[in-house]
Amino acid sequence: MNIYVDSKMSDDDRRKELYRGSIFTLSPRQGALKLCQLAKELIEEAFRPLDPLRVHEGLSAEECAQYLAVLKPKFIHHPKAKEYVAQMLAESGCDLEKTYFDVPRMRTAFPGDYLKSGIAYAFHPHRDTWYSAPFCQINWWMPIFELNSENCMAIHPHYWGKPVKNGSNLYNYHKWNLESRRNAAQHVKTDTRIQPHPEEPIELDPQVRLICDVGGAYLFSAAHLHSTVPNTSNAIRYSIDFRTVHLDDVQGRIGAANVDSACSGTTIGDYLRATDLAHLPKEAMALYLDGTENLYAQPPLTSR
Numbered sequence: 001m002n003i004y005v006d007s008k009m010s011d012d013d014r015r016k017e018l019y020r021g022s023i024f025t026l027s028p029r030q031g032a033l034k035l036c037q038l039a040k041e042l043i044e045e046a047f048r049p050l051d052p053l054r055v056h057e058g059l060s061a062e063e064c065a066q067y068l069a070v071l072k073p074k075f076i077h078h079p080k081a082k083e084y085v086a087q088m089l090a091e092s093g094c095d096l097e098k099t100y101f102d103v104p105r106m107r108t109a110f111p112g113d114y115l116k117s118g119i120a121y122a123f124h125p126h127r128d129t130w131y132s133a134p135f136c137q138i139n140w141w142m143p144i145f146e147l148n149s150e151n152c153m154a155i156h157p158h159y160w161g162k163p164v165k166n167g168s169n170l171y172n173y174h175k176w177n178l179e180s181r182r183n184a185a186q187h188v189k190t191d192t193r194i195q196p197h198p199e200e201p202i203e204l205d206p207q208v209r210l211i212c213d214v215g216g217a218y219l220f221s222a223a224h225l226h227s228t229v230p231n232t233s234n235a236i237r238y239s240i241d242f243r244t245v246h247l248d249d250v251q252g253r254i255g256a257a258n259v260d261s262a263c264s265g266t267t268i269g270d271y272l273r274a275t276d277l278a279h280l281p282k283e284a285m286a287l288y289l290d291g292t293e294n295l296y297a298q299p300p301l302t303s304r
C-alpha cells in the first residue's frame with residue numbers, strides 16, 4: 001500500500017491508485033479550511049458556553065444527543081458547505097464537471113463510553129461498500145479540531161483485497177433510509193439498527209492512523225476496512241467526511257474489486273455534480289439499480 005503526501009498526480013491517475021488501495025493525504029487549502037471553519041463555528045454556537053471539546057463534562061449523553069440532532073443536519077444542509085466542498089475538489093485537482101459528491105457529514109467520537117450510538121455512532125471495522133456504496137467511491141476525511149492518535153480513525157490495510165465474513169447481505173440502503181436513519185438521535189446508549197458487521201475476529205493491527213492538520217484531508221477507497229479509534233483522549237473528536245465518484249468510472253463500472261460485499265441497493269442517487277449539484281445522468285445511475293429502490297421507495301411527503 002502506498003501513502004502519497006501532496007502528490008502532484010492527475011486525478012485520473014490518483015483514482016487508479018486509490019482503487020489499488022493507496023491513500024492520499026492533502027495539506028490544508030482554502031476550500032478545506034473554510035469548510036472546517038464553518039463546522040467549527042456551528043459547533044461552538046451549538047454548545048456555547050461549554051468548551052466544544054469537553055461537552056461530555058457538562059451535559060448528559062441524552063442532552064448531548066439532542067444537540068447533535070440539530071447541529072449535524074444544520075452543517076450537512078448549510079449552503080456554504082457544498083460550496084466549500086466544490087472549492088476543495090477544484091483545489092485538489094478534480095474535474096468539477098465530472099466529479100460528484102455527497103453532502104459532507106459531521107462526525108463525533110466521544111471519550112470513553114459517553115455516547116457511541118445513534119447520532120454519534122462509533123463505527124466498528126467496516127467497508128463503505130458493505131453499505132451499498134459503489135466501488136468507485138472515494139472517501140475524503142478531515143478533522144475539524146486538532147487531532148491526535150487517540151481520537152482519530154484507523155484503516156486496516158491488511159484487509160485490502162482480503163475477504164472478511166460479514167453481514168452485508170442483510171443490508172439494503174433504501175430500506176435503511178426508509179426505516180432507520182430518521183431515528184438516529186433516539187439511539188443514545190445502544191443501537192438496535194442492523195448494520196453490517198464483521199462476522200469473524202478482526203485483527204485490528206497493524207493499523208494506519210492518519211493524523212493531519214485541521215484543513216488537511218486524506219482520501220481512501222470505500223473498499224478499505226476502517227474504523228473509529230476508541231477515543232481514549234479527554235477531548236471529543238469532530239470530523240468531516242464526504243464521498244466522491246467520477247462520472248467516467250461510474251459509467252465504466254471501474255473501481256476497487258469486490259471481495260466480500262453482498263449488500264443490495266445503492267447510494268448512487270446521492271451524489272451531486274460539483275458544478276451545479278445535478279444528480280448523475282439517469283443512464284449512469286441505472287447501471288447500479290437492482291430494483292430494491294422500488295421495494296423500499298420513500299412514501300410521498302404528505303403521508304410521512
Ligand SMILES: [Fe+2]
Pocket residue numbers: 123126127128226
Ligand atoms: Fe466508513
